[in-house]
Each structure stands twice: as C-alpha cells, then as structure tokens.
Amino acid sequence: xxxxxxxxxxxxxxxxxxxxxxxxxxxxxxxxxxxxxxxxxxxxxxxxxxxxxxxxxxxxxxxxxxxxxxxxxxxxxxxxxxxxxxxxxxxxxxxxxxxxxxxxxxxxxxxxxxxxxxxxxxxxxxxxxxxxxxxxxxxxxxxxxxxxxxxxxxxxxxxxxxxxxxxxxxxxxxxxxxxxxxxxxxxxxxxxxxxxxxxxxxxxxxxxxxxxxxxxxxxxxxxxxxxxxxxxxxxxxxxxxxxxxxxxxxxxxxxxxxxxxxxxxxxxxxxxxxxxxxx
Amino acid sequence: xxxxxxxxxxxxxxxxxxxxxxxxxxxxxxxxxxxxxxxxxxxxxxxxxxxxxxxxxxxxxxxxxxxxxxxxxxxxxxxxxxxxxxxxxxxxxxxxxxxxxxxxxxxxxxxxxxxxxxxxxxxxxxxxxxxxxxxxxxxxxxxxxxxxxxxxxxxxxxxxxxxxxxxxxxxxxxxxxxxxxxxxxxxxxxxxxxxxxxxxxxxxxxxxxxxxxxxxxxxxxxxxxxxxxxxxxxxxxxxxxxxxxxxxxxxxxxxxxxxxxxxxxxxxxxxxxxxxxxxxxxxxx
Numbered sequence: 001x002x003x004x005x006x007x008x009x010x011x012x013x014x015x016x017x018x019x020x021x022x023x024x025x026x027x028x029x030x031x032x033x034x035x036x037x038x039x040x041x042x043x044x045x046x047x048x049x050x051x052x053x054x055x056x057x058x059x060x061x062x063x064x065x066x067x068x069x070x071x072x073x074x075x076x077x078x079x080x081x082x083x084x085x086x087x088x089x090x091x092x093x094x095x096x097x098x099x100x101x102x103x104x105x106x107x108x109x110x111x112x113x114x115x116x117x118x119x120x121x122x123x124x125x126x127x128x129x130x131x132x133x134x135x136x137x138x139x140x141x142x143x144x145x146x147x148x149x150x151x152x153x154x155x156x157x158x159x160x161x162x163x164x165x166x167x168x169x170x171x172x173x174x175x176x177x178x179x180x181x182x183x184x185x186x187x188x189x190x191x192x193x194x195x196x197x198x199x200x201x202x203x204x205x206x207x208x209x210x211x212x213x214x215x216x217x218x219x220x221x222x223x224x225x226x227x228x229x230x231x232x233x234x235x236x237x238x239x240x241x242x243x244x245x246x247x248x249x250x251x252x253x254x255x256x257x258x259x260x261x262x263x264x265x266x267x268x269x270x271x272x273x274x275x276x277x278x279x
Numbered sequence: 280x281x282x283x284x285x286x287x288x289x290x291x292x293x294x295x296x297x298x299x300x301x302x303x304x305x306x307x308x309x310x311x312x313x314x315x316x317x318x319x320x321x322x323x324x325x326x327x328x329x330x331x332x333x334x335x336x337x338x339x340x341x342x343x344x345x346x347x348x349x350x351x352x353x354x355x356x357x358x359x360x361x362x363x364x365x366x367x368x369x370x371x372x373x374x375x376x377x378x379x380x381x382x383x384x385x386x387x388x389x390x391x392x393x394x395x396x397x398x399x400x401x402x403x404x405x406x407x408x409x410x411x412x413x414x415x416x417x418x419x420x421x422x423x424x425x426x427x428x429x430x431x432x433x434x435x436x437x438x439x440x441x442x443x444x445x446x447x448x449x450x451x452x453x454x455x456x457x458x459x460x461x462x463x464x465x466x467x468x469x470x471x472x473x474x475x476x477x478x479x480x481x482x483x484x485x486x487x488x489x490x491x492x493x494x495x496x497x498x499x500x501x502x503x504x505x506x507x508x509x510x511x512x513x514x515x516x517x518x519x520x521x522x523x524x525x526x527x528x529x530x531x532x533x534x535x536x537x538x539x540x541x542x543x544x545x546x547x548x549x550x551x552x553x554x555x556x557x558x559x560x561x562x563x564x
Contacts, residue, residue: 254493
C-alpha cells in the first residue's frame, strides 16, 4: 500500500502557506528522507522546491475558499485528493523533527486516527482548554485535525462525507452540537469532533493513552505560563543548528512542531534547511 | 558484596544559624527511623567536637571554613527575618566525599518522621530527587516550585537526594560543579531572576542537561511526597513523629493557622523555629 503525507496550502493576503508547506517538506526530507509528501494547492510552488513534493495536486471540485481569507473550506476534500492508500494529513505550519517510521506502524492499527493529546514545548501534556472552550462546554471529543491519518476505507470515506456535510452547513450543525461557546466561523477541529459524535466513533479514532502520533502545540495560552505574551516568540528564543535540530527556549524539540506563528518562518531557518539539503 | 549505605549531611555554620546542631539532631532521627549511619561534612569541627556527642556520626569530614558572598534573608515567621551567608556551595562534592556506595543526601532542616526513604535502596533508579511537592499552607503560590522560572525547566528539590556511585552520577555531580562555577551564565540562560546560587536550580539544570535538554528519565522521583513549610511558618512543637506548625494565613500578615502532621517527613524551612525546638529537646534530655 502506498503511504505519504498530504498538506493543503492556500495563500491568503498575509500568509504564504505554500512557503510553509515547502519548509515542512524540507523538514521531512531531513528526518524521513524516504517518506513522500504531496501538496494540494492552486497556488504556485516555487520551482526550487517542486522536487520536494511527490505530487502537486490542484484543489478538487473548485475552490470553496476563494472568497475568504481563513481558508479551511477545502479541508474535507483531502480524502478525495490524496494519492496515497494511507495518508497522514499535516497543517502547513508544522515541522517534522524526527523519524516517524514507528508512527506509521502504530497507525496501521487504525482506519482513521486523530491525535487527542498534544504537548507543550516543554513536553508537558496540554491540559488547558483556553482555545477549546467549545469542546469542553459541549462535551465534544478533543480531536486535533492538525495531525490526522486515514486509510482509504469505508470508515474514513463515511467520516469525510459527513465532514463535507458539516463544514458546508456548519451554522446548522454548530447550532445543534455547539450551543455553548458557539464558534463564529467554521472550524475543522470542531467539525471533525461533531462528525465523531454523530458517528459515535471517537473511541475508535483516537487513543488517549498513546504518546504518539502527536505534535507540540505552540499556541501561547496553553504553555502553562503565568505571564503569557501574545506571541510565544516574545519570551522564547528559537535556535536551529546546521543539522536542522531545533531548540525552543531551553528545550530540544522532537516529533512534530506546530509553530503556529507565521513569522517563525525566517530566512535563517529556510537557509538552514536549504543548506542541509542542498536545495 | 553488600553495598554500603548511609546518609550525608552538610553542616556549615554562618554565624546566625547552627547547622551543626541541626545535623546532630537529624542524625539521631536518622538512626531512630532509618537505622542508617550518618556522615557529616562540616567546617566547624572543633565546635562540633566540644559541644555535641559526635558518636551520632559514622564519620566526620572536615572542610575548610570559607566566607561567602551568597547572602540571603532567613525568615522566622512572616514578620521577622535576618540576613545571613548562605553557604550552600559544596553539594557537588558529595559524590566524592560520601563514604557510601548508596547515599541519601539531606538538608539538615529535613525532619525525618518515618522510614519511607529506606525504599530508595530497594529501587533500581540510581538517582532520585523530589519534583512534586506540597506546601502545608495550601493557599500559597506554588509556581516557583514547578519551574525554575516561568518559561523554563522543571524544578527539582535538592533537599533530599538519593544516588549510587555510578559513572553517570559522577558526570551529574561534575556538571553541578560546572553550573555553580558558571552560575551567572546559567542563571541567565535559564532566566533565573535572582543572582543567588541555589542548589535546587543547579540540580534542576543538571537534570535537564542530562536528559538531553528535554523531559526524560535520568532522575526518578523519591518515594513519598515532599512536604514543606516555608520560613514564613513556624514549627511550634515536635513530639516524636508528630509536629505542630503555625502556618501563615492568607492575606493576614503575622497571623497563623495551627496544623499538625503525623509520621510525615517535612522540610522545615524556618530554621530558627527548628533550632528553638532542638534547644528545648536538648534541655529535656
């Protein structure tokens, strides 16, 4: 069976998501050189980075996010766009910092898998629901779509079919399932949680005891800080060595880093990866 | 071959607090509750010999008397304090000084009231410290004992340390010495606001480095819970294995709530009140 990583990248007026995806692809080539990655995008991928991708795939069924700046309306299409039998979906603002071969092995136990336990940069399990009040208030499963996996299967197809329905009619479904802390806009995480609730499958698509697959989530208010800045870089340094190993503050990073802030992507970091890979 | 086991205490007087007296007192309790020999490392050998029964110690190691610029305030309840030298800069030497294969290193203000720490010697981990801790005054901000500063690493207590003599632990204590020698560098690197050198910080940094700058398993937790009272509280009474504390009230400076512990080891940071208790006990003997 074929397997690979899939990422959806749509630039908007302020963020170059394709560049983020290219950085993600470089990080993958450093730590997992034999793992394929494909990008779903209608934006141009710079020539210098094209070879990093196994396939560059146009967004199928037209672009549902053409008129908005927060472009997540096409996420449900990834099931239909993937060229792989087994797909790991990542957000663009992530870096793969370690060999994840064992993660693939673990995921073979599942047809569909969402991580439900993420970590701070210090390796602490995130317990704060600061950004997830809607989940706790409405008893929704705590799924993170930023890293999820599916195998082409009846379960995954049914899930994604429902995800399409929920995302395209989010106000209706959120009115039914997210009455408390009602979100002002569509969210993939909330939508996926609703689908899991509808299908009553959350127990079989995540594992709260597993310490991987997961990611380090850098949103500032979940870092167990007393004084929380607007951006985590305001209080933590980022260090990257010639082997593209990254430290944040005093902590070496491993696994998958979800850096969340667009200005994490600096010319220095891109240069490190390009030098290492001779890109 | 059986491994030798024992406890090591540091007792370096500073003109305000009598750590030698505390060490003698603790050594007796160690004998009573743990039945282990105690070695004391002291810079006040003559004072110890002429004022106390030295037979409570298995071994006395003399170190040079040295002044220090490391001053700090020692409180005696919430309304009174004295500034005194904080002579805490020899702990890294315990690896070489300890005559035992398996050592429990303790602060002299750690009051032993049970035999729980004996479990260390049956455990496989070669290095154990307390990380989780519980303030007997439940209302106080505990965050300074969770991380050594807001954005940095986990806090470990150097109050009680169990270690075996292994090559890894030798590196660990060498590393603590290096951190101590370059303290100004490391305190900035780890965002420690105070320039005061603290063994808790040095041990925490060394653990973090030995773990590869990440969470890891180089050190395991000691058995039991690390209970403490700060120097804003007062140890009022000690009766065998029960203690009565006056614990400062929230938002009422100088007022206290009485609290009793039984068969619990407690880190009593108010050393003045501890010494009053020791004096009273010695008078009664």
